Amino acid sequence: MIKKINDFLAGLPMTIIAGIFLLMDLVPHLANPSGGGNAHPSFLPFDPAWVTVVICGIPLLYLAVWRIIHNPGIRKISSALLICIAMFAAIAIGDLFAAGEVVFIMAVGALLEEATTRRAKKGLKNLLSLAPAKGRRLKDGKEEMIPAEKIQPGDILRILPGETVPADGIILRGETSVDQSVMTGESLPVDKSAGEEVFCGTINCFGSVDISVTKAGEDSSLQKLIRMVQDAENKQAPTQRLADKAASYLVPVALLIAVLSYVFTGNIITAVTVLVVFCPCALVLATPTAVMAAIGQATRHGVIIKSGEALEKMGKVDTIAFDKTGTLTYGRLNVSDILSFDEKVGEAELLFLAASAESRSEHPLGKAIVTCAREKNVPLTEPSDFRMTTGRGIFARIHDRRLLCGNEKFLAKNGVPVDDGIQPALQRLRAQGKASVLVAENQKCIGVIGLSDVLRPEAEDMVYCLSAMHIRSVLLTGDSKQAAGYFAEQTGITSVCPELLPEEKVQNIENLQSTGYTVCMIGDGVNDAPALKAADVSVAMGSMGSDIAVEAADIALMSDNLARIPYLKRLSDVTVRTIKFCITLSMCINFAAIILSLMQVLTPTTGALVHNAGSCLVVLIAAFSPQAASARVSS
Known part of the structure; x- marks a missing residue:
């Protein structure tokens, strides 16, 4: 009940009402500065500042008491406690405007901070939805569908084309291609045959296979992935506000100065004035205001920043780790090379033969070849005969020409040698x-078609810009060493870690953090979610990336434009500098106000006005500096 009342009073509508009543109390003070702390509008039977004190003071008092009870050690002393002391001191001498002003500024600061840090966390729910509900178990020669939670190690499961693998296991019978991007982020389905391992949550693309379960339920790879996201989420405690960190020093110092001023001057008004001007309201407002301004500017450039903490941390990043597929690359296959080994067969004819033969294929490599031929307006011919060996290759007849398309093992099995002259190209x-x-015809290999993921055109310039900013770039990918090395060379990334599973990406990030680096992870796939959570700050490719990656990350690039990464870093740097400047300025204003208070130039009322003016100045600087900086860094 108490918490509900507190939340109601701390909400935006009641804070607006508190501000209106404080403004009503300010008008007679401005009209009659010598009127003292009890001046209030003649048409009201009470001082309207009482409304502000009640609305904004109760939540602040609740927060101060809660922290005294629940926070350990020195953290019991908070900025809320200092402001409550100043509020009660001002009330005790009858200066309600001063009391209302300090608690109102804190209420506004709390609303600003809440607005910058609110974010939905639906990624874990999406990850859980990937877990298959049922599996097809073979028992006594019969198939039976059983719930996934009843699958045990040693069970024999049959996985049909298009089905999700319900447990980790070893293939006993059959051949297929498995889309395991959920685990490794690989852009290509991986061909699997007897004796090879499959993972829970991956998708069987083609052939039917029987597997022997090795890990099921909570021990499976997918559940392990889910637990890593949960653990990383739990480790990310919100950063304490700077005002609260400083409060352990501010409260004792403020009380000491107030007591000494009373001892030496004998004037309780001077002591109360010191407490009022010492309140860290500008310090509290500087961070959320600057962050809100920067987040708004970033949104206009297609960068969604989910929290102020993420923006602040991005300003401290010195190492950025990239996933490859879907991040540095588009995550789609394109024909990159058409190489003919027969003088009588040109590149155009080789593409025609291969695309016509693959026109009935469902394999991603075959589909990519057909797509390339159609983009080049190559007229295709329907094969008169078509046979597919799952995970290996196809046989097709085109205009009475017998063609084989597949890998080396497939050609060798069909009696087609791949001689030494072809090996250098492969x-x-x-x-x-x-x-x-x-591609083979009449027991002779006549050519090869190379396919590759496509590098984003802005990737190289992005890495160069980051390097110029003294930011280290690292490639963390589940792809092969050769693929990772090739794309790293194309972009200028010198630190490469290939063939990584999700937990190994997390380990690499933790190793970087343990050596003192502040790490940003950029990725797009489900398999990147644990690494995104483990990093100090994370960025997801929002347009093409998975919902899970977007929800797991602190920042999302809605246009998938990597050129926004240097922009984001520069904007974060400017925001952090603005926050530090505003904090320094606010402390200088407070210091000057304390001197004036000790000289008895300021009263609690005039001190509150100076305090308010200083807070407004800091807010204006914090609000407009990121906007000006955004215009510069985006140009």
């Missing part, structure tokens, strides 16, 4: 991280 494609589809 090795070059492998070194560039590209997939290869060999």
